[in-house]
Amino acid sequence: MTLGKYVYRLATLAIENGGWMELDRLYLQNQILSEIGVTTPVSFEKGCELEASEIIDVLVEEARKHEKIHHAKEEVELRGKLYDLLTPPPAVFNAYFSQLYDKDPERAFQYLEKISYENQTLKEKAEPKYLETQLGQLMYTKTNGTYEENIPTENAKYPRCGLCFENEGYNVNGGAPFRYIRMNLQGESFGLRLVSYPLWNEHSLFVAQAHQTLMHSRKTVDQLLQLAYLFPGHFIACDSDLLVDSLRPQHVVYQGGKDDVPLLMRKEKATFTLRGYEEVDVAILDYPLTVCRLRAKEGATLLNLGTEMMQQWRTYDLENSPAFKENGSLNHSVMMVAQKEEEMMSLYLCFLASDTPYALHLAQGLGVAAIHGSLIQEEMNELRMALENSDPFQQNPRWIDEWMQHLDNRLERGE
Numbered sequence: 001m002t003l004g005k006y007v008y009r010l011a012t013l014a015i016e017n018g019g020w021m022e023l024d025r026l027y028l029q030n031q032i033l034s035e036i037g038v039t040t041p042v043s044f045e046k047g048c049e050l051e052a053s054e055i056i057d058v059l060v061e062e063a064r065k066h067e068k069i070h071h072a073k074e075e076v077e078l079r080g081k082l083y084d085l086l087t088p089p090p091a092v093f094n095a096y097f098s099q100l101y102d103k104d105p106e107r108a109f110q111y112l113e114k115i116s117y118e119n120q121t122l123k124e125k126a127e128p129k130y131l132e133t134q135l136g137q138l139m140y141t142k143t144n145g146t147y148e149e150n151i152p153t154e155n156a157k158y159p160r161c162g163l164c165f166e167n168e169g170y171n172v173n174g175g176a177p178f179r180y181i182r183m184n185l186q187g188e189s190f191g192l193r194l195v196s197y198p199l200w201n202e203h204s205l206f207v208a209q210a211h212q213t214l215m216h217s218r219k220t221v222d223q224l225l226q227l228a229y230l231f232p233g234h235f236i237a238c239d240s241d242l243l244v245d246s247l248r249p250q251h252v253v254y255q256g257g258k259d260d261v262p263l264l265m266r267k268e269k270a271t272f273t274l275r276g277y278e279e280v281d282v283a284i285l286d287y288p289l290t291v292c293r294l295r296a297k298e299g300a301t302l303l304n305l306g307t308e309m310m311q312q313w314r315t316y317d318l319e320n321s322p323a324f325k326e327n328g329s330l331n332h333s334v335m336m337v338a339q340k341e342e343e344m345m346s347l348y349l350c351f352l353a354s355d356t357p358y359a360l361h362l363a364q365g366l367g368v369a370a371i372h373g374s375l376i377q378e379e380m381n382e383l384r385m386a387l388e389n390s391d392p393f394q395q396n397p398r399w400i401d402e403w404m405q406h407l408d409n410r411l412e413r414g415e
């Protein structure tokens with residue numbers, strides 16, 4: 001195939017993605033030629049149907065031929081620039097997303113997924129599978145990479161970390177056309193993007209723009225519920241605030257997804273009615289960790305009760321797990337998940353003690369295996385041990401009743 005056909009096709013894909021118009025075609029094609037160092041006439045024409053990544057592979061080889069790239073770093077930069085041309089600028093990207101969102105939030109997500117996959121910020125698709133275990137049905141995903149996004153680096157000055165909005169337009173040199181879908185949650189600026197190596201379907205990150213400490217508060221519950229309201233059917237989860245270096249300023253991150261993660265699929269083991277909140281279904285789920293599901297029509301009710309539960313748990317002394325450690329620091333935290341389905345809003349609170357550090361995906365019943373390994377059994381054993389060891393209520397089922405009774409008393413007294 002002639003070079004002109006590849007270049008024409010890449011320009012077509014860029015125009016289709018919404019960032020450019022037909023009038024920009026010559027400009028785009030010339031940008032591509034100049035990036036790969038072509039100095040002879042090229043006839044641009046139809047006839048190539050390849051995907052973006054395949055075309056970019058060809059163009060990179062062409063650039064090598066023309067001595068435009070000599071080493072790996074230059075190749076990464078060139079790929080970044082070509083993928084960036086394919087991706088609409090942030091304002092246009094945001095405008096398209098919100099236009100689609102107004103018709104149907106799911107279509108907006110599909111657009112985000114399509115562009116992210118095409119420009120390789122989403123590197124693979126999640127294919128979680130279910131597995132019957134002694135702890136009931138759990139799930140695992142095989143992945144090529146780590147699900148963790150870039151952790152803030154101590155010494156970086158600009159961009160300060162891999163999640164910073166500062167990466168937009170800057171990190172092209174690192175090969176990634178970074179974009180955030182902007183939104184405002186309770187007066188705070190957030191950005192939405194997809195995880196490069198997702199663990200579940202539509203694995204998304206909602207990242208606060210500002211670096212801040214990570215202690216959960218009423219605002220945390222409020223933001224979770226607001227996101228669940230904005231993206232019906234998606235679950236929105238946040239880690240425990242004690243499982244990370246939570247006092248060092250960093251981004252608050254909520255993880256979203258649209259999948260049947262085991263934690264959300266379990267049946268009720270016991271139900272309770274809490275005074276003042278009679279309209280809320282309160283249930284402890286049949287799950288290896290102690291999870292309380294609150295379900296109601298009104299998000300505002302869940303906000304009040306959820307906040308109350310989180311705060312009460314912080315100061316609750318469980319027989320084998322005191323509220324405070326010997327040095328006075330907090331020992332109890334919750335991991336939370338919110339989800340809106342049809343007219344009902346659910347808030348899941350997973351009661352944790354800080355000595356049991358493990359990631360959010362494990363708490364949700366999801367093991368992770370390397371894509372080229374056959375480690376699934378080991379990974380699942382690890383998951384099983386993590387779940388069993390992490391439940392502060394595990395030794396004595398009666399403690400759950402005592403805890404709910406304690407809550408009921410506190411709510412009655414309005415404390």
Ligand SMILES: [Zn+2]
Nearest residue numbers: 160161163164
């Ligand atoms: Zn940052």
